[in-house]
Amino acid sequence: MILKSKICGVSDSKILNFIINHDYPPQFIGFIVNYPKSKRYVDIQKLKELMKIEKKKSFYVAVLVNPDQMILDKIKDLPFDYYQLYDVDPKRSKEIKNRYNIKIISALTISNQQDVNQYERYSGVFDIILFDSKGYQNSESFDHNLLDKVPRELNKMIAGNIQIDDIPTFKNKNFIIDISGALEDENGNKDINKIDNFLNKVHNVNH
Numbered sequence: 001m002i003l004k005s006k007i008c009g010v011s012d013s014k015i016l017n018f019i020i021n022h023d024y025p026p027q028f029i030g031f032i033v034n035y036p037k038s039k040r041y042v043d044i045q046k047l048k049e050l051m052k053i054e055k056k057k058s059f060y061v062a063v064l065v066n067p068d069q070m071i072l073d074k075i076k077d078l079p080f081d082y083y084q085l086y087d088v089d090p091k092r093s094k095e096i097k098n099r100y101n102i103k104i105i106s107a108l109t110i111s112n113q114q115d116v117n118q119y120e121r122y123s124g125v126f127d128i129i130l131f132d133s134k135g136y137q138n139s140e141s142f143d144h145n146l147l148d149k150v151p152r153e154l155n156k157m158i159a160g161n162i163q164i165d166d167i168p169t170f171k172n173k174n175f176i177i178d179i180s181g182a183l184e185d186e187n188g189n190k191d192i193n194k195i196d197n198f199l200n201k202v203h204n205v206n207h
Contacts, residue, residue, distance in 0.1 A: 003170060005202045006030055006157065007195065008063065008180040009040030013050060015190045020056050022196070024203040027176070030061040030084060034071045039188045040180065044074055051078045061105065064088075067096075076100055084130065093125045103127040105157065109134045110142045116150065126155075130178065133160030164194065167201045177202070 006028035010016050019025060031047060032040045042050065051060070059081035064071070066087040084105035085093055097104045106126035108118050111134050119129045131150075133142045141161040150156060152174050159178035170177055183198055185191045 003167070003202055003205050004028075004176040005199070006061065006176060006178040007183060007198075008032075008061075008159070008178055009038070010050070010190065011040055011042045011046070012190065013053060015192065015195070016050055016053050018192055019195060019199075020053065020058060022199050024199045025056065025058050026199065026202075027057075027059060028061050028082070028178075029055070029058045030063050030178070030180075033062045033064050033075060034067055035063070035065045044071075047075070048078065051080075055079065055081075072096065072100065082127065086132075090122050090125050093122065097125065105130050107132055110146060110160070113146055116146050119150065119154070128155045128157050128176065130157040130159060132158075132178070164198050164201060167198070168205055171205050 005026040007019055007026045008030035009032055010019065010029055016029070019029060031042050031050065032038045033042065033047060035041055060079055061082045061084050062075055062080045063084045064086065080102065082103045082105050083096060084107055085096065086107045088096070093104055093106055096102070104126050105128045106122040107130040108115060110116055110131050116131065122129060131147055144158065147158070157176040157178050161181060162177060162179050163182045167177065179198060183190055183194045
């Protein structure tokens with residue numbers, strides 16, 4: 001079983017180039033497209049410049065919180081492989097998936113078992129289901145034991161204040177690790193040394 005990873009909240013071309021050209025790049029790279037409350041938010045003009053950088057072995061993910069038609073139309077020609085949707089119900093998610101011919105990561109924010117079980121409503125819609133905390137941009141945690149009854153065969157991702165030292169504990173969990181805040185310095189900027197450490201640790205867990 002290969003432990004896969006996603007680095008989220010990339011907003012700088014130097015950082016993006018480092019990630020893409022790393023010996024062990026992540027499978028997914030996420031960009032905060034329409035949520036200005038996040039310090040990781042990228043406006044549309046800067047996003048277009050970042051999207052000119054060849055993704056090579058990684059998939060590009062647009063992170064969208066209840067997106068309106070205007071933002072969806074603005075990004076429809078950018079080279080995204082997935083839309084990661086927060087606060088979007090199954091019907092609307094399917095409409096977006098079909099209209100833009102895009103793969104969907106359906107994001108659920110978790111505080112209890114009932115929240116976890118919502119994944120069943122998105123069956124047939126998502127390509128990946130993401131279990132995240134309620135914190136959105138604040139890198140909060142939730143009890144990962146709530147996911148113990150989620151089927152192993154489900155294509156699933158986990159986020160929510162995951163730390164680099166936590167990575168070995170996911171070796172046999174069949175989750176894609178989605179990480180952001182743990183790769184940042186005290187000013188909230190992505191830190192190349194932390195990214196390097198993270199990607200090397202994921203590789204070492206796999207080998």
